[in-house]
Amino acid sequence: MKIELKNISKSFGSLKANKEISISISGGIHALLGENGAGKSTLVKIISGQLNPDKGSILISDKKINLGSPKIAINNGIGMLNQNPLDFANLSVLESFLVGNTQNSFMSNNHKTKEEILHLFDNYNIEIDLNEKISSFSIGQRQQIELLRLLYNGVKIIILDEPTSAFSLEQKKMIFDTLKKLTKEDITIIFVSHKLDEVFEICDSGTVLKSGRVVYSMHKPFDSDSIFAKMFDDTRTKNKITNKEKRSDKFKLFIDELDKTKQETFSNESLIDFGTVVGIAGLQGSMNDKLVNNFFSRDFSKTGIFFDNGDYIDKEKLYYMPADRLERGLFEDLTLKEHFALSYSNRSKYLNWNDIEIYGEKKIQEYDIKATITQKVDQLSGGNQQRLMLSLLPESPGVLLLEQPTRGLDFNSANKMWDIILHRKKNDIAIIFSSTDLEEIWDYSDIIISVSGNTIVNIESKQNLNKENLARYVSGILD
Amino acid sequence: MNFNDLKINFIRFILSILIIFFLLLSFGINPLDVTNALFIGSFGSFEKIIRTILVWVPISMASIALIYTFSSGMWNIGIEGQIIMGAIGATIIARSFLGDTFISPYIQLFMALAFGGFWGLICAILKVKGGVHEIFSGLGLDFVASGIAIYLIIGPWKRKGIASTSGTEIFHENSWIPTVGNLDFPIFLLIVIILVYVFTFYLLSHTSFGLRLKATGINFFATNKFNFSSERYIIFSFIIAGALAGIAGFSQVSGSYHKLVPTISGGFGFLSILLVLICSRNIFLTFIISFLFAALIVGGSQLQIKLDLDHSLVGIIQASFVLSWLILQRVNLEKKILNIFSKVFTK
Numbered sequence: 001m002k003i004e005l006k007n008i009s010k011s012f013g014s015l016k017a018n019k020e021i022s023i024s025i026s027g028g029i030h031a032l033l034g035e036n037g038a039g040k041s042t043l044v045k046i047i048s049g050q051l052n053p054d055k056g057s058i059l060i061s062d063k064k065i066n067l068g069s070p071k072i073a074i075n076n077g078i079g080m081l082n083q084n085p086l087d088f089a090n091l092s093v094l095e096s097f098l099v100g101n102t103q104n105s106f107m108s109n110n111h112k113t114k115e116e117i118l119h120l121f122d123n124y125n126i127e128i129d130l131n132e133k134i135s136s137f138s139i140g141q142r143q144q145i146e147l148l149r150l151l152y153n154g155v156k157i158i159i160l161d162e163p164t165s166a167f168s169l170e171q172k173k174m175i176f177d178t179l180k181k182l183t184k185e186d187i188t189i190i191f192v193s194h195k196l197d198e199v200f201e202i203c204d205s206g207t208v209l210k211s212g213r214v215v216y217s218m219h220k221p222f223d224s225d226s227i228f229a230k231m232f233d234d235t236r237t238k239n240k241i242t243n244k245e246k247r248s249d250k251f252k253l254f255i256d257e258l259d260k261t262k263q264e265t266f267s268n269e270s271l272i273d274f275g276t277v278v279g280i281a282g283l284q285g286s287m288n289d290k291l292v293n294n295f296f297s298r299d300f301s302k303t304g305i306f307f308d309n310g311d312y313i314d315k316e317k318l319y320y321m322p323a324d325r326l327e328r329g330l331f332e333d334l335t336l337k338e339h340f341a342l343s344y345s346n347r348s349k350y351l352n353w354n355d356i357e358i359y360g361e362k363k364i365q366e367y368d369i370k371a372t373i374t375q376k377v378d379q380l381s382g383g384n385q386q387r388l389m390l391s392l393l394p395e396s397p398g399v400l401l402l403e404q405p406t407r408g409l410d411f412n413s414a415n416k417m418w419d420i421i422l423h424r425k426k427n428d429i430a431i432i433f434s435s436t437d438l439e440e441i442w443d444y445s446d447i448i449i450s451v452s453g454n455t456i457v458n459i460e461s462k463q464n465l466n467k468e469n470l471a472r473y474v475s476g477i478l479d
Numbered sequence: 480m481n482f483n484d485l486k487i488n489f490i491r492f493i494l495s496i497l498i499i500f501f502l503l504l505s506f507g508i509n510p511l512d513v514t515n516a517l518f519i520g521s522f523g524s525f526e527k528i529i530r531t532i533l534v535w536v537p538i539s540m541a542s543i544a545l546i547y548t549f550s551s552g553m554w555n556i557g558i559e560g561q562i563i564m565g566a567i568g569a570t571i572i573a574r575s576f577l578g579d580t581f582i583s584p585y586i587q588l589f590m591a592l593a594f595g596g597f598w599g600l601i602c603a604i605l606k607v608k609g610g611v612h613e614i615f616s617g618l619g620l621d622f623v624a625s626g627i628a629i630y631l632i633i634g635p636w637k638r639k640g641i642a643s644t645s646g647t648e649i650f651h652e653n654s655w656i657p658t659v660g661n662l663d664f665p666i667f668l669l670i671v672i673i674l675v676y677v678f679t680f681y682l683l684s685h686t687s688f689g690l691r692l693k694a695t696g697i698n699f700f701a702t703n704k705f706n707f708s709s710e711r712y713i714i715f716s717f718i719i720a721g722a723l724a725g726i727a728g729f730s731q732v733s734g735s736y737h738k739l740v741p742t743i744s745g746g747f748g749f750l751s752i753l754l755v756l757i758c759s760r761n762i763f764l765t766f767i768i769s770f771l772f773a774a775l776i777v778g779g780s781q782l783q784i785k786l787d788l789d790h791s792l793v794g795i796i797q798a799s800f801v802l803s804w805l806i807l808q809r810v811n812l813e814k815k816i817l818n819i820f821s822k823v824f825t826k
Binding site (some may be wrong): 110316320321322325327328329330331332333334338341342343348349351364389392 | 684685686687688689691693694697698700701703704705706
């Protein structure tokens, strides 16, 4: 299926998200590359009909299609898998298939449909109870269900908006196999990503966006150096962990299940230095995020963080950042200024908007948030939303509880995130974060908790661990 | 609200009126006659203006009440019940030994606040602790409040010798809301409502309380990150809304009727829901539109006398106004008109 974009432009206020973008894709898997904020999300929203461009047109098989309506896009066979699952959380899997079903009439044969769906799930080796509610699945599983639903509805062009950030390695491999199989059936896939290794692995062609413009078009075989040069301004260097100065204060972590596992080096009585980074490694869908959340909700029968004298750390000192930014972290209809006012409001009951504006502008600079203070947060790119969340945490030392702090961020944005986090670490009591990216865990943690499924497999200082074992722990091979 | 919003709202207003005019024409009614009758009926004399104010105050009060609950993301369908409970609270004082003392209205005000607020609180507790959706509990509580009022009127508070639903005994004059002049200008009510407007405006736009209320309504799950609990702010919003609705009941019982009647809320609670839908939490707009609605209601009586039209026409006008407004809001025609205007003027 051939798809052509011609001179697509879109602005939000003074922000020009897309400038005269023209791309022609004749088939296969096409990569859409670019840093956060490069305009990828806007472009795919235009293709999928969620946004109406200011200018430009889209042709499918040389036929011009109407824009700005998701329904028309679907009728033209364009389906989209969003970065964050966009599904009916309160429906069962089966219902969600029936609800979006374009083929069946009003009196659909439930039984036959169910068989078909089961067959589809079988084909892709996914074991799921169709009567289970969508909300009970992990983000990774929800994305898979969505993808299958699109296939079931017979889409011809599938847009994947940074899908793999939520997939486990195995799931990813499976999806990739599926995608390759699909291209043989004349289905075109637009693969939005910033993970170059993935792009190299499965894509046939690609486009690099930067500041809303097409800066590079490419075909297999790819030249990684020039792609890098086009995507990023600066060279690819990771932040080095600064040599930690020993701090005399200590804290303890209590984790209920720890005593049940065989632990030699760590117990619930182990003293940990202030300023330690604790990484919780686990595949998508494991309890690693939940563990972070447990620390925040202070369910003391399960988890706790306390000083060496046995006192619990106050609730006010626990700073939590959830993984799903717009669902649990930010208020999508509020401006940046109002967010700063909320975090500032602990100081005073009366809002002095002038002071808040000064405070906010300072934070925007300090955290390198690319936005104006009067913008609403849902207009921000993922990286900017993430840095905004970080900037909203209180400045005074505490325990940072970060659920997947760099989920969905490109390399530079992730780096910037860690710069800020590591800068804070000097004063903070501890940083506890979860991630599905083992590289990230390995690079930044002092102590690593490995989680597989719903069990804690291991907790160890990094120096007593090697990367291979870590990978085995989280995939449940070694325990 | 900035100047541009003001212009857009103004154009939307004119367009809505035009739509109603067309509607009236299609009924074979001259819209100018209707406008004239309504205007004379509501503003034609000093007495009529006072009557309009007496209707405006409860509608306005209930609308502000709803701004609080809408801010926290709640549908306060229980507003009618909260108005009724406020009225009952005021009646208790008016019928007590305090009824003939000059402090009666002021104590009534506090009782109305407390009764209405309590009725709102029930809704909030059911929501927060019991997980009952506020629409269901609100609707249920409306019926309960209405039942209590009817029970009191035909039971313990019945007039001597008769048990009818026409209401309780008229209150002692000292229990009436204080007025000035021989036409009984309701100065006290006006002061209260203006204070409520000012207070609400300040609270919602200049305090962290107002911002947190708004944040709660947008994302229930994100508030704990900012060190406050959504549940608490939902409870606050219901208490405040109930208390203000209680004042509306007080205004009805001691300002308009001077007795408790079964239909004491006058349907103003539900009407306010429509009103706040239009005004989308904008306080200035609420002020103006609620005044307009009050004028419609009061002026409506003239339709029958002057034009021999049924009073229900007022309901049709109100409903079409709301509907046109909401549709126009969605279509966003005003922006286009505004653009054309600015082009013409720049030329």
